[in-house]
Amino acid sequence: MKSNVKNGAAASKKNIDKVTVSASYLRNIEKKVEDLESIIEVSYIISSTLDYGKLISLVMEKAKHIMQAEACSILQYDKESDKLVSEFAITGQRVTSNVLPKDRVTFDMGQGIAGWVAEHLESVVIKDVYLDERFYHKANPLNNFKTKSMIAVPLVGRRGLLGVAMVMNSKDRNYFSDYDAGIFQTFCVQISAAIENSRFYTESVKMEKFREGLEIASVLQKSFLPETPAFRKGNLHVSATNIPADKVGGDIYDFTEPVNGSIGVLVGDVSGKGISAALYMAKIISDFRYKSKMIERPEVVFNRLNEGLSNSPMGMFLTASYFIVDVQTGQFAVSSAGHPPFLWITNAGVRIMDIPSGPPLGILQYEYISSGFTLKSGDRLLILTDGVFDVINANGERLGFKHLVAYIKEHREKETLVQAIVDYVHDFSDGAEMPDDITLVELKWQ
Amino acid sequence: MKIDTVLHSDYTVVSIAGEIDMYSSPALRDMLLTLVKKNTATVIVNLKEVRYIDSSGIATFVEALKKMLAYKGKLKMAQVPDRLMEIFNFSKLDKVFEIYGSIEDAANS
Numbered sequence: 001m002k003s004n005v006k007n008g009a010a011a012s013k014k015n016i017d018k019v020t021v022s023a024s025y026l027r028n029i030e031k032k033v034e035d036l037e038s039i040i041e042v043s044y045i046i047s048s049t050l051d052y053g054k055l056i057s058l059v060m061e062k063a064k065h066i067m068q069a070e071a072c073s074i075l076q077y078d079k080e081s082d083k084l085v086s087e088f089a090i091t092g093q094r095v096t097s098n099v100l101p102k103d104r105v106t107f108d109m110g111q112g113i114a115g116w117v118a119e120h121l122e123s124v125v126i127k128d129v130y131l132d133e134r135f136y137h138k139a140n141p142l143n144n145f146k147t148k149s150m151i152a153v154p155l156v157g158r159r160g161l162l163g164v165a166m167v168m169n170s171k172d173r174n175y176f177s178d179y180d181a182g183i184f185q186t187f188c189v190q191i192s193a194a195i196e197n198s199r200f201y202t203e204s205v206k207m208e209k210f211r212e213g214l215e216i217a218s219v220l221q222k223s224f225l226p227e228t229p230a231f232r233k234g235n236l237h238v239s240a241t242n243i244p245a246d247k248v249g250g251d252i253y254d255f256t257e258p259v260n261g262s263i264g265v266l267v268g269d270v271s272g273k274g275i276s277a278a279l280y281m282a283k284i285i286s287d288f289r290y291k292s293k294m295i296e297r298p299e300v301v302f303n304r305l306n307e308g309l310s311n312s313p314m315g316m317f318l319t320a321s322y323f324i325v326d327v328q329t330g331q332f333a334v335s336s337a338g339h340p341p342f343l344w345i346t347n348a349g350v351r352i353m354d355i356p357s358g359p360p361l362g363i364l365q366y367e368y369i370s371s372g373f374t375l376k377s378g379d380r381l382l383i384l385t386d387g388v389f390d391v392i393n394a395n396g397e398r399l400g401f402k403h404l405v406a407y408i409k410e411h412r413e414k415e416t417l418v419q420a421i422v423d424y425v426h427d428f429s430d431g432a433e434m435p436d437d438i439t440l441v442e443l444k445w446q
Numbered sequence: 447m448k449i450d451t452v453l454h455s456d457y458t459v460v461s462i463a464g465e466i467d468m469y470s471s472p473a474l475r476d477m478l479l480t481l482v483k484k485n486t487a488t489v490i491v492n493l494k495e496v497r498y499i500d501s502s503g504i505a506t507f508v509e510a511l512k513k514m515l516a517y518k519g520k521l522k523m524a525q526v527p528d529r530l531m532e533i534f535n536f537s538k539l540d541k542v543f544e545i546y547g548s549i550e551d552a553a554n555s
Binding site: 315363366 | 468475498500501502504505506507508509510511512532533536537538539541542
């Protein structure tokens with residue numbers, strides 16, 4: 001009995017496994033497999049095409065072929081204008097037409113079938129477009145092409161709507177079927193991924209070019225600084241340390257010899273960062289070199305410089321200190337235009353030299369003044385930019401001017417004070433991104 | 447950075463919170479230039495909640511001020527925190543901007 005039951009169960013299972021299908025059903029399955037194979041094959045090709053223009057041409061050609069359609073069109077979604085723009089279309093006779101901007105057809109969201117698909121993020125299969133009230137006769141991206149039936153599918157990526165893909169007029173039938181729509185939708189998932197990849201690639205290339213531009217700006221900017229950062233003239237030793245920030249900053253320093261026997265030292269900081277700051281700095285350096293020639297008074301140079309910078313774009317300005325030192329006597333005159341105080345280091349201590357100062361250059365009409373002092377043997381002047389004390393650590397805390405001065409007071413006797421300050425600032429930031437250039441210029445009187 | 451603008455009959459108060467740096471200053475610039483286009487007579491910038499301002503941020507105010515001076519408008523700063531006051535003092539921006547302890551003082555000046 002038992003064995004009979006077993007045999008019976010096996011026999012009934014065999015009956016269930018055996019299915020009879022019609023020849024047309026089998027043809028349909030075979031076609032579906034063929035279509036999906038084509039999509040996989042095409043997907044491989046399009047996913048390795050990164051050039052956007054080439055990609056879209058290729059996609060349209062393949063879509064036309066797979067869907068057996070007379071024409072294909074891809075409308076791109078322009079986020080800024082919130083419109084669909086037809087840039088590319090392909091018909092049976094003509095190969096790709098890269099439609100010129102003047103010929104571009106645009107659709108508002110909700111306008112025409114494409115606009116409707118984009119707004120509702122739903123695909124549509126239309127047997128006869130002339131019976132569909134959404135059809136917008138006036139805007140046809142395909143010149144001299146009469147659309148009868150179509151499938152329109154939204155192209156959606158991870159960052160939202162990318163556009164709308166459409167195939168028009170089935171070659172072998174009067175209209176497209178729901179089956180065709182399913183296949184086209186599957187293909188459109190691949191198209192969306194490929195478009196997104198290509199856009200991402202284009203963006204990375206642009207970013208890379210921008211970075212290269214910044215690097216060139218940075219190199220150019222530094223080429224404006226004096227070739228030798230240290231020199232001696234008479235009893236005066238001058239040395240400069242400049243550490244550029246991760247982004248292009250705007251610190252400048254320059255040495256001049258306005259008249260025989262005197263040395264001019266300019267330390268400045270251009271507002272802002274990036275290419276605009278680099279260009280502005282280049283203008284300032286050339287203006288300064290021209291306007292400081294033969295001028296013995298720093299305030300006169302500032303007045304002349306300020307006048308030339310009064311029409312600075314975007315509110316750009318320069319904070320600066322300009323020293324003119326007599327290398328025989330140690331007498332010096334200094335003007336400040338909104339620049340941080342300089343430090344005077346003597347055997348007795350460190351003085352914060354907050355001298356009468358005008359506003360930064362390039363903002364207002366102003367009569368700058370200068371202050372006069374005399375250096376004694378062993379005296380040092382330390383001129384810095386705010387990048388030195390604006391440095392931040394990993395906790396987001398800023399070093400601040402007071403802490404910096406406290407450190408300098410404690411280590412003022414060090415021969416290599418500037419290097420010690422640089423090390424201290426680096427230790428404080430502890431690997432955090434440097435927000436600004438660091439410039440320290442030391443004037444030593446022997 | 448957050449910007450809050452309140453229009454009064456005689457002046458407009460722009461209250462800013464957060465950090466004004468090269469990343470956030472373009473939004474501030476748009477805001478201020480909108481007021482400039484309308485020839486707003488007096489703009490009082492409330493800096494009470496600003497933690498930090500860099501030179502790009504200051505340049506944004508300078509640009510607005512220059513444009514306002516052209517039609518005799520006034521850009522005033524109020525409630526400047528100590529940390530910012532240090533930057534303003536170093537940069538001698540007190541020679542550039544009118545700075546007040548409170549919005550009322552700025553409005554009544």
